[in-house]
Amino acid sequence: MIELTRVTKRYGDKAVVDDLSLTVARGAFFVLVGPSGSGKSTTLKMINRLVGIDAGAIAVDGRNVRDMPAEALRRGMGYVIQSIGLFPHWTVADNIATVPRLLRWPEARVRARVAELIALLQLDAAEVARKYPHELSGGQQQRIGVARALAADPGIVLMDEPFGALDPITRDALQGEIARIHAATEKTIVFVTHDMDEALRLGTEIAILDQGRLVQCGSPADILRSPANDFVRTFVGGADFGLRLLGVTRVRDRLRPNGALAGPPVSPDASLKEALSLMIASRRDALPVRDGAGRSLGAVHLADLARA
Ligand SMILES: Nc1ncnc2c1ncn2[C@@H]1O[C@H](COP(=O)(O)OP(=O)(O)OP(=O)(O)O)[C@@H](O)[C@H]1O
Numbered sequence: 001m002i003e004l005t006r007v008t009k010r011y012g013d014k015a016v017v018d019d020l021s022l023t024v025a026r027g028a029f030f031v032l033v034g035p036s037g038s039g040k041s042t043t044l045k046m047i048n049r050l051v052g053i054d055a056g057a058i059a060v061d062g063r064n065v066r067d068m069p070a071e072a073l074r075r076g077m078g079y080v081i082q083s084i085g086l087f088p089h090w091t092v093a094d095n096i097a098t099v100p101r102l103l104r105w106p107e108a109r110v111r112a113r114v115a116e117l118i119a120l121l122q123l124d125a126a127e128v129a130r131k132y133p134h135e136l137s138g139g140q141q142q143r144i145g146v147a148r149a150l151a152a153d154p155g156i157v158l159m160d161e162p163f164g165a166l167d168p169i170t171r172d173a174l175q176g177e178i179a180r181i182h183a184a185t186e187k188t189i190v191f192v193t194h195d196m197d198e199a200l201r202l203g204t205e206i207a208i209l210d211q212g213r214l215v216q217c218g219s220p221a222d223i224l225r226s227p228a229n230d231f232v233r234t235f236v237g238g239a240d241f242g243l244r245l246l247g248v249t250r251v252r253d254r255l256r257p258n259g260a261l262a263g264p265p266v267s268p269d270a271s272l273k274e275a276l277s278l279m280i281a282s283r284r285d286a287l288p289v290r291d292g293a294g295r296s297l298g299a300v301h302l303a304d305l306a307r308a
Contacts, residue, residue, distance in 0.1 A: 001026050007056035009042055017042050018212035027186045033199040034209035040192040044158050048074050078149030078157035082164045084141050086133040092144050093129040099152040117147040139170035159191045221248045246273040257298040265290040275300050
């Protein structure tokens, strides 16, 4: 668990993080979102002590980070940034192995872990392991950045706009990877973005910042259904508001139990947005809902989506 209690950071006389209190539960995918300059990156860097705090306290699993040696603190937390920061004169394998080697893991264990991570991030070991960062695409480099952050299996991973510079397709794929890794490993992830759709897709909990202050904190559905004020309404709203709302509601919440239909099936765990897309693509106004084992659960109807 990460706990920020009344944390303030000033540059000159400006409080860029202002009396901020947050609790990040163990296993959360906690997204800090807000406009440019709202203090998201500064907040993240205060957690791993790249930036010192002027007032308040930050505790990780009950220990004040100020009382922990900074190097040990950082080795226990993965950190992924937009500009990646791979070491240019080291191979991909050596980059991934950075923290395990600092921790003096035996070389055989390091090599096994590097191979495991290259596979986890869906890269081809034969293709990438011996290459240098400049020989990789931006998307491959960012995957290596994520692999490096996960190498020593830290319980906490801090991610600062990790996919901000990627093209939409690579970005979508990496969002899928990180969601899958989070679900499989139950790590605590603190993720900074200014992209509301990325926050809604990935976050189990979203904190919205404005000018260094916390405006609202809650699940994606809480924030979309009950925005705390006009700032949040504007930030989450806009032309895509209705689609975003469909995106945080599951098919199982609009299921009509009977009426087995023909046509392409949809999972009960799919979002209503995915169901809508499938309805449009298959030119149907209702879809059969089937679970992973192919059992029919009922149907989802176009007419019910507007109640999202
Ligand atoms: N080292 C620094 N010295 C002075 N001011 C700083 C420093 N670092 C950040 N700031 C200021 O603090 C404020 C918050 O910056 P921060 O990078 O945390 O915002 P952000 O929400 O992450 O923004 P972005 O989405 O643009 O990255 C900004 O006004 C920024 O100019």
